[in-house]
Amino acid sequence: MQQLDIPKKKPSFMRTIAAAPHIVWAVMFIVLPLIVVVWYAFTDAEGHVSFENIAGLSDYADTFLLSLELSVIATFVCLLIGYPLAYMMARAPKHRQKFLVMLLMLPMWTNLLIRTYSIMAILDDGGFLNTLLGTDLHIIGTKGAVIFGMVYDFLPYMVLPIYTCISKIDRHMWEAAEDLGCTPFQVIRKVILPLSTSGVVSGVTMVLVPSISTFYISQKLGGGTFELIGDTIERQFVSGALNTGAAISFIMMLLILLSLAIMNRFTDADEGGVIV
Amino acid sequence: MxxxxxxxxxxxxxxxxxxxxxxxxxxxxxxxxxxxxxxxxxxxxxxxxxxxxxxxxxxxxxxxxxxxxxxxxxxxxxxxxxxxxxxxxxxxxxxxxxxxxxxxxxxxxxxxxxxxxxxxxxxxxxxxxxxxxxxxxxxxxxxxxxxxxxxxxxxxxxxxxxxxxxxxxxxxxxxxxxxxxxxxxxxxxxxxxxxxxxxxxxxxxxxxxxxxxxxxxxxxxxxxEPKNAFVADFIGESNIVDGIMLEDKKVKFSSHIFDCVDGGFAKNEAVDVVVRPEDVDVVEPSRGMLTGQVTSVTFKGVHYEIIVDIGGFKWMIQSTDYVAPDAYIGLYIEPDAIHIMKKSKYSGKFGDYSSFSDELDRLSDAELAEEF
Missing domain, CATH: 3.40.50.300 (P-loop containing nucleotide triphosphate hydrolases)
Incomplete structure (x- = not known):
């Protein structure tokens, strides 16, 4: 009997070709820059290996703590506003949900810089708000203004993952909870909240990470009165202190990675919680 | 209670x-x-x-x-x-x-x-x-x-x-x-x-x-005692034919007058007659109350499912004895196997096995996929 010739399965040439652009892209724009950052972080201006950059970072501890404080507050405020908003969106009739999501996304069609500039124009000493109210409030340059800017700019990143998560919860879950004796509030606390933790973790990550490293919002809305870690990094690079800038960036990346790892522990692995 | x-x-x-x-x-x-x-x-x-x-x-x-x-x-x-x-x-x-x-x-x-x-x-x-x-x-x-x-x-x-x-x-x-x-x-x-x-x-x-x-x-x-053709058809298998109630305990269907046990209908009232497939006995054509030609036989494990053409109307019969397809057989029905129902809006919609197939029967299971 003649043996049938069944070709063995091996990674096809076409598949390799198809993946190639992505691999090239990833290497050129993700891996290489990272290597460059690490290289600069551990060398001095002459290109000799040096740990001085890292050792000198303690000077920036206060800046870092301030960044952490503001971004944590902003994230918390986003969560307070975002969760109920996401919940209401998920419970709205299906045809209205699309419209609500569009409303939420609408500000994101405008560039972040322009939005931040607009907030500045509104909150400025002689700005729109003060003119409207006829007051003389000094808002720009306060922590409050920076936090407001972060919340305004990043709120959609909190709402969307939570909304997606809640709207995926089976309708029978709500009914079962109610059936077994939950008041409407208990349904949320005992069932919906626990089932949407992965959305909350995603949302928190997606707001915290850009908030902590922002430099633009703090520059414009902070009125130059205080500096966040993002500003510090930017200043280092602009002034040519590449090695210090790289060192701060490197440590920031490590810290963010660490906090992501911690947050991932709060979500089930199979839910794929954190998107970042 | x-x-x-x-x-x-x-x-x-x-x-x-x-x-x-x-x-x-x-x-x-x-x-x-x-x-x-x-x-x-x-x-x-x-x-x-x-x-x-x-x-x-x-x-x-x-x-x-x-x-x-x-x-x-x-x-x-x-x-x-x-x-x-x-x-x-x-x-x-x-x-x-x-x-x-x-x-x-x-x-x-x-x-x-x-x-x-x-x-x-x-x-x-x-x-x-x-x-x-x-x-x-x-x-x-x-x-x-x-x-x-x-x-x-x-x-x-x-x-x-x-x-x-x-x-x-x-x-x-x-x-x-x-x-x-x-x-x-x-x-x-x-x-x-x-x-x-x-x-x-x-x-x-x-x-x-x-x-x-x-x-x-x-x-x-x-x-x-199904109340109408819908119930008779939905619960189990039923042959449902048009009949005329001649008088109490006498019903005519398929051109034959049968003794039955039901009464209380008007004289010559049009009715639906239900006969369950398992209540029909297969006999020699000469001894049958009705005769017809077998159109299909399916083995179902416990019994054979036999479809018989009687004057253009297809009956389903369940029998433990095998009959050959195309054979002429007689049907014998006991009086208490005949159940008379009043006409309803479901009359004539059910109980004829002309278009019967297991596949159609299973369609009702499509409800499993029902989503409100």
């Missing part, structure tokens, strides 16, 4: 389409009642109204005489076993079952005792710490039943609870559900489209079609 739940003139429409039309029904305390009907007959909507997940447009829903139409689900002494179980994935088996007790702030010792007892009843002892997602369909179903029963509801609603299980498991669960119901003695309201399930488990069967109740009765009543 006292009336526990009463539905009075209950109507419900979705998007202008009437799903329930002036339903009147009472449910006795402690009975196992089944709402049986094809997809879209309104049985699930009725269950959801009783459970508190929908509100009726018209009519009243009474629980021990008080109107509970607007009482929210969490305040009703009625619990539900959902078709897709609806177990909480963030809780393990123990916590799922303990869920209603924790809401009521029952003491920890009591909770442990009751959950342990409940797990024993549904034969899941030792599963306390398992995650519900690791359980099989049958096991999840048991957890759902335990969870629904632990707070001692007065009524348990079951919405096609066995729909997703395979045949063997379904039979086992049917027996088990019946045993549980007898043991705890509360009212079970069971929704299914599976007539066999309804007949074998229920004290009372409510047959529904087109948003209306067609017949209420014990399983034997429903099977032996």
């Amino acid at each position: 006292a009336k526990l739940i009463e539905l009075k003139g209950l109507s419900k429409s979705f998007d202008g389409e009437k799903v329930l039309n002036a339903i009147d029904l009472y449910i006795r305390d402690g009975e196992f009642i089944t709402l049986l009907g094809p997809s879209g007959c309104g049985k699930t909507t009725m269950l959801r109204i009783i459970g508190g997940f929908e509100t009726a447009d018209e009519g009243r829903l009474l629980f021990e005489g008080t109107d509970i139409g607007h009482v929210p689900a969490y305040k009703r002494h009625i619990n539900t076993v959902f078709q897709k179980y609806a177990l909480f994935p963030h809780l393990n088996v123990y916590e799922n079952i303990a869920f209603p007790l924790r809401l009521k702030k029952v003491k920890e010792d009591d909770i442990q005792q009751r959950v342990t007892d409940m797990l024993k009843m549904v034969a899941l002892s030792g599963f306390e710490n398992k995650s519900v997602s690791t359980l099989s369909g049958g096991q999840q179903q048991r957890v759902a039943i335990a969870r629904a029963l632990i707070s001692h509801p007065r009524v348990l609603l079951l919405d096609e609870p066995l729909g997703a299980l395979d045949l063997k498991l379904r039979k086992d669960m049917q027996n088990e559900l019946k045993t549980i119901q007898k043991a705890i003695g509360i009212t079970f309201i069971y929704v299914t489209h599976d007539q066999e399930e309804a007949l074998s488990m229920s004290d009372t069967v409510v047959v529904m079609a087109d948003g209306e109740i067609q017949q209420i009765g014990t399983p034997t009543d429903i099977y032996n």
